[in-house]
Amino acid sequence: MSKIITSAYVELRRYTPNPEIAVAEAADLCYSKEGLKRDISLEEARKMIRRIPKKHKSILEQADYTFYIQGISRACSHQLVRHRIASPAQRSQRYIDERESNHFLPERFVDIMGEEWIQEKLKENKGVYQEILQKYAQRGITGEKANEEARYFLYTSIETKLILKLNASSLLNLLNVRMCNRSQKEVRDVAWKMFSLVYPTAPSIFEKAGPDCAYATCQEEKRSCGLVEEVKRKLDKIKEEQK
Numbered sequence: 001m002s003k004i005i006t007s008a009y010v011e012l013r014r015y016t017p018n019p020e021i022a023v024a025e026a027a028d029l030c031y032s033k034e035g036l037k038r039d040i041s042l043e044e045a046r047k048m049i050r051r052i053p054k055k056h057k058s059i060l061e062q063a064d065y066t067f068y069i070q071g072i073s074r075a076c077s078h079q080l081v082r083h084r085i086a087s088p089a090q091r092s093q094r095y096i097d098e099r100e101s102n103h104f105l106p107e108r109f110v111d112i113m114g115e116e117w118i119q120e121k122l123k124e125n126k127g128v129y130q131e132i133l134q135k136y137a138q139r140g141i142t143g144e145k146a147n148e149e150a151r152y153f154l155y156t157s158i159e160t161k162l163i164l165k166l167n168a169s170s171l172l173n174l175l176n177v178r179m180c181n182r183s184q185k186e187v188r189d190v191a192w193k194m195f196s197l198v199y200p201t202a203p204s205i206f207e208k209a210g211p212d213c214a215y216a217t218c219q220e221e222k223r224s225c226g227l228v229e230e231v232k233r234k235l236d237k238i239k240e241e242q243k
Contacts, residue, residue, distance in 0.1 A: 002122050003102040004110060005159060008076075008186070010193040011068040012201075019063035019168065019202040024048040026062045046204035060169035060205065061085075065198055069190060070161040073104035076186045077160045079178070085170035090162040093151040094144045099126055099133075102159040106185060128153050168205050171198065180211040181225035192234075200242040210235055 016022050024045035028037050040048070052059055069080070081088045103122060110118065129150050136146035166174065171194070177183065178191035199206045212219050213228040214235055 001119060002100070002126070004115060004118060005071045005102055005104045006107045006110060008069060008071045008104070008190050008193065010190055010197065012194075012197040013066045013068050013163070015065045015198070015201055016063040018042075020045045020049060020204050022062045023059055023168065023202075023205060027052055027056070027059045030059070049204040057169045060172065061167040063168040063202065063205065064165060065168065065171055066163060066165040067194060067197075068161075068163055070159070071102075071104060072160060072190060073157045073186060074160050075156040076104070076184070076190065077162055079184065079187045080162070080164060080174075080190070083166065083170055083174050085167060086174070087165040088162050091160050093154065094148040097133075097147060098151065098154055098158060099130060103155065103157040104159055104186065105157050122155070125153070125155055168202070172206070172209055175206075175209045176211065179209075180213075180220070181227055181231065182220050182223060192238075196238050196242065199239060203239075207239075
C-alpha cells in the first residue's frame with residue numbers, strides 16, 4: 001500500500017562558505033581601484049550588502065545554496081524547477097519503476113476524501129500502470145523504454161525527490177514568489193522551510209526575503225490574501241528563532 005505524505009522534508013545540503021563575505025568581496029571589487037580586498041570582516045560585509053542597489057542583483061550570484069527535498073508531489077516539483085536560474089536533479093520516472101511509490105496529498109484533501117477512498121483510487125491507478133508495463137513486456141519492451149510511456153498514466157500526486165541548487169539571487173526570487181499566500185500551499189510550505197534554513201547563514205542577504213507585502217506593497221492587488229500582518233509575524237518569528 002502506498003504511503004500518504006502530507007508534509008515535505010527540506011534539507012540544506014551545502015552552501016558557499018561565508019556567503020556574505022563572498023558577496024561583499026564581489027561588490028567591493030566592482031568599485032575598487034586597487035583590486036580584491038582580502039580582509040573584509042563579517043560586520044563590514046553585512047553593511048556593504050545592505051548598501052547594494054536592488055538593480056545590482058548579479059552580485060548575489062556569488063553565493064550558492066543546494067537543497068535536498070523529498071516528500072513532495074510532481075505538481076510541486078514542476079513549480080520549483082520552473083525557476084530559470086536553478087539547477088535541479090530530480091528522481092526520474094523513466095529509470096524508476098513507480099508501482100510502489102508514495103504520494104503527496106494536501107491534508108485538507110485527505111480529510112475531505114478519506115484515506116480509504118484515496119487508497120482505492122491509487123490502487124486502481126497502479127493497476128493501470130502495471131497493465132501497461134505487462135503489455136509492453138509481452139512485446140519485449142521493458143525497463144526505461146516501458147517506464148517512460150507508462151508514466152503518462154501516473155497521478156501528479158506521486159512522490160518525487162530532487163536536489164535543487166540556486167544562487168542567492170535566484171533563491172530570493174523563488175522565496176519572493178513561493179512564500180506568498182497566493183502560491184499553492186504545498187510549494188509555499190517548501191519555500192518557508194527553505195527560508196528558515198538559509199536565513200541564519202546570511203541574515204543580510206535574506207533579511208528582506210519573502211513576499212512583497214511584508215516589506216512594500218502587495219503585487220496581487222485585488223487578489224491579495226489580506227493577511228499581511230500574519231505574514232510579517234511569521235517572518236519575524238523565524239528570524240528571531242534563527243538568531
